[in-house]
Amino acid sequence: MKATILTIGDEILIGQIIDTNSAFIAKSLDKIGIDIHEILSISDSRQHILETLKHLQNQVDLVIITGGLGPTKDDITKKTLCDYFEDELVVNPQVLAHVTELIEGFYKRPITQMNKDQALVPSKATVLNNKMGTAPGMWMKKENTVFISLPGVPYEMKYLIENEVVPKVIKEYKRPFIIHKTILTYGQGESLVAERIEAWENNLPEFIKLAYLPNPGRVRLRLSARGTDENMLKEAIEENVISLSKIIGDIIVGYDENETLEVILGRLLTKNKMTISTAESCTGGKIAQMLTAIPGSSNYFKGSIVSYSTEIKTEILKVPQELIDKYSVVSREVAIEMALGAKKLMKTDYAISTTGNAGPEKGDSPAEVGTVFIALATKNGVICEEFSFGQPREKVIDRAVNTAFEMLQKEILKNV
Amino acid sequence: MKATILTIGDEILIGQIIDTNSAFIAKSLDKIGIDIHEILSISDSRQHILETLKHLQNQVDLVIITGGLGPTKDDITKKTLCDYFEDELVVNPQVLAHVTELIEGFYKRPITQMNKDQALVPSKATVLNNKMGTAPGMWMKKENTVFISLPGVPYEMKYLIENEVVPKVIKEYKRPFIIHKTILTYGQGESLVAERIEAWENNLPEFIKLAYLPNPGRVRLRLSARGTDENMLKEAIEENVISLSKIIGDIIVGYDENETLEVILGRLLTKNKMTISTAESCTGGKIAQMLTAIPGSSNYFKGSIVSYSTEIKTEILKVPQELIDKYSVVSREVAIEMALGAKKLMKTDYAISTTGNAGPEKGDSPAEVGTVFIALATKNGVICEEFSFGQPREKVIDRAVNTAFEMLQKEILKNV
The missing domain is CATH 3.90.950.20 (CinA-like)
Known part of the structure; x- marks a missing residue:
């Protein structure tokens, strides 16, 4: 199962902000066995968005879109998605109730027309409830591809990925297993580590990939195994980590994927x-x-x-x-x-x-x-x-x- | 003049690292009037890299590639570029001397074959000297597109962009002017700000674009003007910032693009x-x-x-x-x-x-x-x-x- 992550926003293309959302989405999808095909950022341009959606159609199973869902004029993702699906925007009463509660109840501000417009969604979309903000997530399917549109605000996007997108994908799709194991080393450079483990690396089975992730003063080695038999993959990774630790145990400081x-x-x-x-x-x-x-x-x-x-x-x-x-x-x-x-x-x-x-x-x-x-x-x-x-x-x-x-x-x- | 930024590395696609390089490159190119068409991340796969290079060929004027230039087996960018250009890798004596000096002179370590291999470059490439590390930058032209390959280590990439890529682009290409101005506001939400400035926004000239960049507690407004007459652009931006400050002067805290x-x-x-x-x-x-x-x-x-x-x-x-x-x-x-x-x-x-x-x-x-x-x-x-x-x-x-x-x-x- 393949996914492409699509970020929409001029602010990314001119380098004004760093796209941290894509890494979070990639990690979350990777964990449930989805292959990330590409991560792509494009401008807030209707034409560019439409061409990109067309290009991704049937190339991947999932397209996760972030950005361009705000209430202002430069936010055109929702409207453009609507055009792509030949659909129309309709008021979603559940979203409207949530937006009203958030603005009037929590923020104690009078609700504006722009706030209310956040409740407009394409009629064909399944709404993903965004408890963290006013812009709802949307799930829309066309032929073999599901397009999921999320707000670009990081904690809203994170909430929706964890609580809506991942559970829904797990429920609706069968996926292969991907097991990663990261080995943290320190004190020796990438070339030196690579020479020490050359023979071991050459002996890795076909279904295990090794990557070197160098940082000043430390190198992470990442093993990735992919297949249908989870236990076999885990055992193969385990065995290779043990044989690796016999060679470079002196410089290994930890193993956890997320461990700093x-x-x-x-x-x-x-x-x-x-x-x-x-x-x-x-x-x-x-x-x-x-x-x-x-x-x-x-x-x-x-x-x-x-x-x-x-x-x-x-x-x-x-x-x-x-x-x-x-x-x-x-x-x-x-x-x-x-x-x-x-x-x-x-x-x-x-x-x-x-x-x-x-x-x-x-x-x-x-x-x-x-x-x-x-x-x-x-x-x-x-x-x-x-x-x-x-x-x-x-x-x-x-x-x-x-x-x-x-x-x-x-x-x-x-x-x- | 259009550019696409291409990042190569499985570690980005599985979300293990955040791509901060692309924002730096985008900002540097934007400053000299180059339009960033797309920012794209793909895997360390020969086939995927070749397809992407072919797809970008003649679609944009510049392709800036980062990553995959390390000395280890998973680093295949250089070899794949070589295949794409139907070229062969040759030892570059100047790079070899630099690598030797860095490893033996500065780091006081014996030089390895992997270190020496960093001096192999495609014969058709113009080398961009990387004083900060062992992997040289490369500049290769095919038909209407220049492919520039840089190491993924952030401070090496930054050095090469600032000292090699930007000066060479300025020397060799004529570019239009892009003027940005960012207005920092705080204390009011995006919808409220947008409603206050609606009339002003509707009066902006065609060649000026407005974007909203919301963060918790603050909203940045970015004006971008593009054209051939630098002075006219600057004046138009200046005038519109003055008229804007008359409307929302109470919440404006600063103006500089990079200003935190x-x-x-x-x-x-x-x-x-x-x-x-x-x-x-x-x-x-x-x-x-x-x-x-x-x-x-x-x-x-x-x-x-x-x-x-x-x-x-x-x-x-x-x-x-x-x-x-x-x-x-x-x-x-x-x-x-x-x-x-x-x-x-x-x-x-x-x-x-x-x-x-x-x-x-x-x-x-x-x-x-x-x-x-x-x-x-x-x-x-x-x-x-x-x-x-x-x-x-x-x-x-x-x-x-x-x-x-x-x-x-x-x-x-x-x-x-």
Whole structure:
């Protein structure tokens, strides 16, 4: 079963917004065994939409359309779908009741004609109820293809995919199995990993595909097996993961498809009843932010001192002014004192600190742009490493955050 | 002049990664007057790539391809391009020298055969030098279409777009002018804004298009003018923005296309020589992280206390324990004390605090999931507001961060 994801909106084509919806939809469909044929973004142009619908007709089983369902003039998806299906817009009483309740009841605003027009749907469409907003989802079939139109607002789209689209597809279609397994490695580059596992890769059965997903400092390997016998696929993946781990077990840090290092760390800390705090200069709170993005992080994360200015390093983290004068704010000595200061102040088992120059220009320190010191204080003392992360600023910050997580993980694994 | 952006990679089609490259490329091309026809993602399949290249041939002037240039087996873009052009791969000595220098000189690792293979390029390709990595960019022309292949690693792709692709396109092609202007508004929904400006919108000239880009709590309006007379376009946009601001001046907060509220705030704070600190509970450091993501933020941002645990609220921010016992950690009283505590501790002109329950479960407080208090301490005292941001967790955090920025902006504008 094949699907194409179609995003409609000029704002995507001029690069004003990043299309995050398609990845969410792709992942949700992939999980239930639907092959994503293509992901396509086109403009808010009637002609372009009509040509694209025609092109996709009978090429795929499902077309998931997002965007262009708003109440304003540039939102033409609904009208154009109606034209494509040679249909007419009619008021859907159930949608109208919902829109009225949402605007007048929840938002306490007088309802406008534009609000009411959200309840107009093509007469041939099956409505997918959007509890999160005013634009309903629509399911319309023509020949061998179902066209599903969803609003582009991410949480409305997510709600509809999870609560309407996926259940309806599962109920109405038989699908093959796709099993994915992702292996997270760190510390070695893509080429080196590939050379180490070459013989293993050549021995993979036909129905298992391997993909390399490189990021700075880490490589994910993804195995995908496809077929009709779910158990056989699972066993084959399992066997190949075991044989792989015999070859590169030294660099494997995790397995879960959605697992990030922060999630793994959270689990390790929770399991060992340990706590962490951070003292962040160049990462500006991003370590704290990524840790706290995870539900349940209050079990192990106590807090962070984002010490962007020197006074906060000396007054709150108690870094001696003499050290800063002697070695500068971007130095091993200061990173160590920051980590020790945070550990003491926030009474945690671990404390991570960062100090560096993220660029683009030199700051209060003679350190080169891209230089970062990361220190980790533990019950056994403190370790500190120096890195050169180059440029741009955003990469320096991201690599510092990832590296901090890696140092922490190594240290926890040493002690448990 | 029309371009299509083509992303190759199974990891995008199964939703494992979000395609951020296409938005960057689209924005860069749009700026130099190139129309983006479509953005398309396809799988790492030889057949699918060949069919797509054939379909795009002569449909557009430029095809920008990213992905599939790595050294491993699943990276087949280069080989497939070679087949499409009926060409052969040859060693490019300049690329080989660069790869050798990067691996042996910078990374201090022995060079492998896979590294060396990165220097193989189709003989008909013009190489675009990739100073940021080992995979070169390639520029190949067939009939009326230029195919440009770039690595998928974001900072390598960005480097090549900015330093190789855009300059070469500017040199070799004549393009029309496209002028965009974005108007940022906040506080009113899309329907309400649309009704207020309906008459103005109906009077826009043919060559100016209006788009609505709604986000929770804010709506961006984008005007796009296209034509051959740059000055005329600029004047027409300018006139229409002035007439628009007479209608909805009360909700307009900024104009720059790329401008985020953090950037506007940074400029306001710098201009007024004012400083800011934050005390963050439910936002977990995200306000600090977004402020410090901006180059030059050390001029106005001093630091943050991410007080995830109650002890950090009482011991570092000096929130009285009695207040917490009486009103709970998620309360107006605690938010106010956190902001005052941060302002005093970090000696800043403004301090923002957040405390709330981001969910998905209830925490240490009886407050409903989604409840957030945001306080802002200024030289004139402290203001605090209560919000219900619903769910999911990620939306609660994002809306709290955006709302905090809006409260700060309103307050600064009141005083300057």
